[in-house]
Amino acid sequence: MKKTLVLVSFLLFLFSCFTLFQKENTEDFVTYKVNPTKEIISFYWKNEKNLNFKSITNLKKWLITKNKELIFATNGGMYKKDFSPQGLYIENYIKKTSLDTIAGKGNFYLKPNGVFYITDENKAYITITEKFKYSENIKYATQSGPMLVVNDKIHDAFAKGSKNLNIRNGVGILDNGEIIFAMSKKEINFYDFATYFKNLGCKNALYLDGFVSRTYLPKENWIQTDGNFGVIIAVSKNK
DSSP, X not given: OHHHHHHHHHHHHHHHHHHHXXXXXXXXXXXXXXXXXXXXXXXXXXXXXXXXXXXXXXXXXXXXXXXXXXXXXXXXXXXXXXXXXXXXXXXXXXXXXXXXXXXXXXXXXSSSOEEEEEETTOOEEEEEGXXXXXXXXXXXXXXXXXXXXXXXXXXXXXXXXXXXXXXXEEEEEOTTSOEEEEEXXXXXXXXXXXXXXXXXXXXXXXXXXXXXXXXXXXXXXXXOOOOOOSOEEEEEEEO
C-alpha cells in the first residue's frame, strides 16, 4: 500500500512538473491554430493597384474596404530586395513566382527547405521542395526554408544549445489537418523552435522568417501591425 501511494505521489509530481514546463514553454510563443476548412485563410502580396501591402496595417485597412475583419496575420516567407517572394508563390491559383531549387547560402537554402500550400479543398500541406508537385488545384503556396520538422524529425542541421538566436516564426500541420502558426516572443535557436512544433504534434513544420517577423493576434492581446514584408498570411472574416 505504501509503495502504491509513493508511486502515485511521484507520478503526480512528474505530471505537475510537466504541466508547469508546458505552460511556461507555451507562454514563450504567440500561437494560433487554424482549421482551414472552417476559417478564411488567404495569402497576400500586392493589391489591385499592383502595390505591395508590406505591413499588416496596410492589409488591415484594405480588408476593411472589402468589408472584412482581420483576425490573424503574420509574414509568410522570405523575400528579395524588391520585396518579391523568394521561391514559389501562388495566390488565388495564379503562380506568381517559380519554385527555387538551386543551391545557395542563408536560411532559405539550408536544405531541405519546403513549401506550405493550401488546395481548392481547403486542405493544408507542408512538403520538402524536392517532393513538391505543382497542380492547378493549389490555391495558395509559399516556399521558405529551412524545414523545421520533416516526417516527425527535427532538421539534421539544428544543434541543441546553439547560440544562433533570433525571433522566429513558422508554420506546422497537425494530424487532423489544422494549421499551427507560431512566433517566438524572445530570441530562440532553430533546434528549440523546431522542438516546439514537434511537441505540439506537427510532423512537418516550415520556418518562415526571423527578426523581421510580426504577428497580429488581438484575441491573445498580441498586436503588431508594422512590418515591411513580401507575403502576408492572414485569417479574416466577413463583417
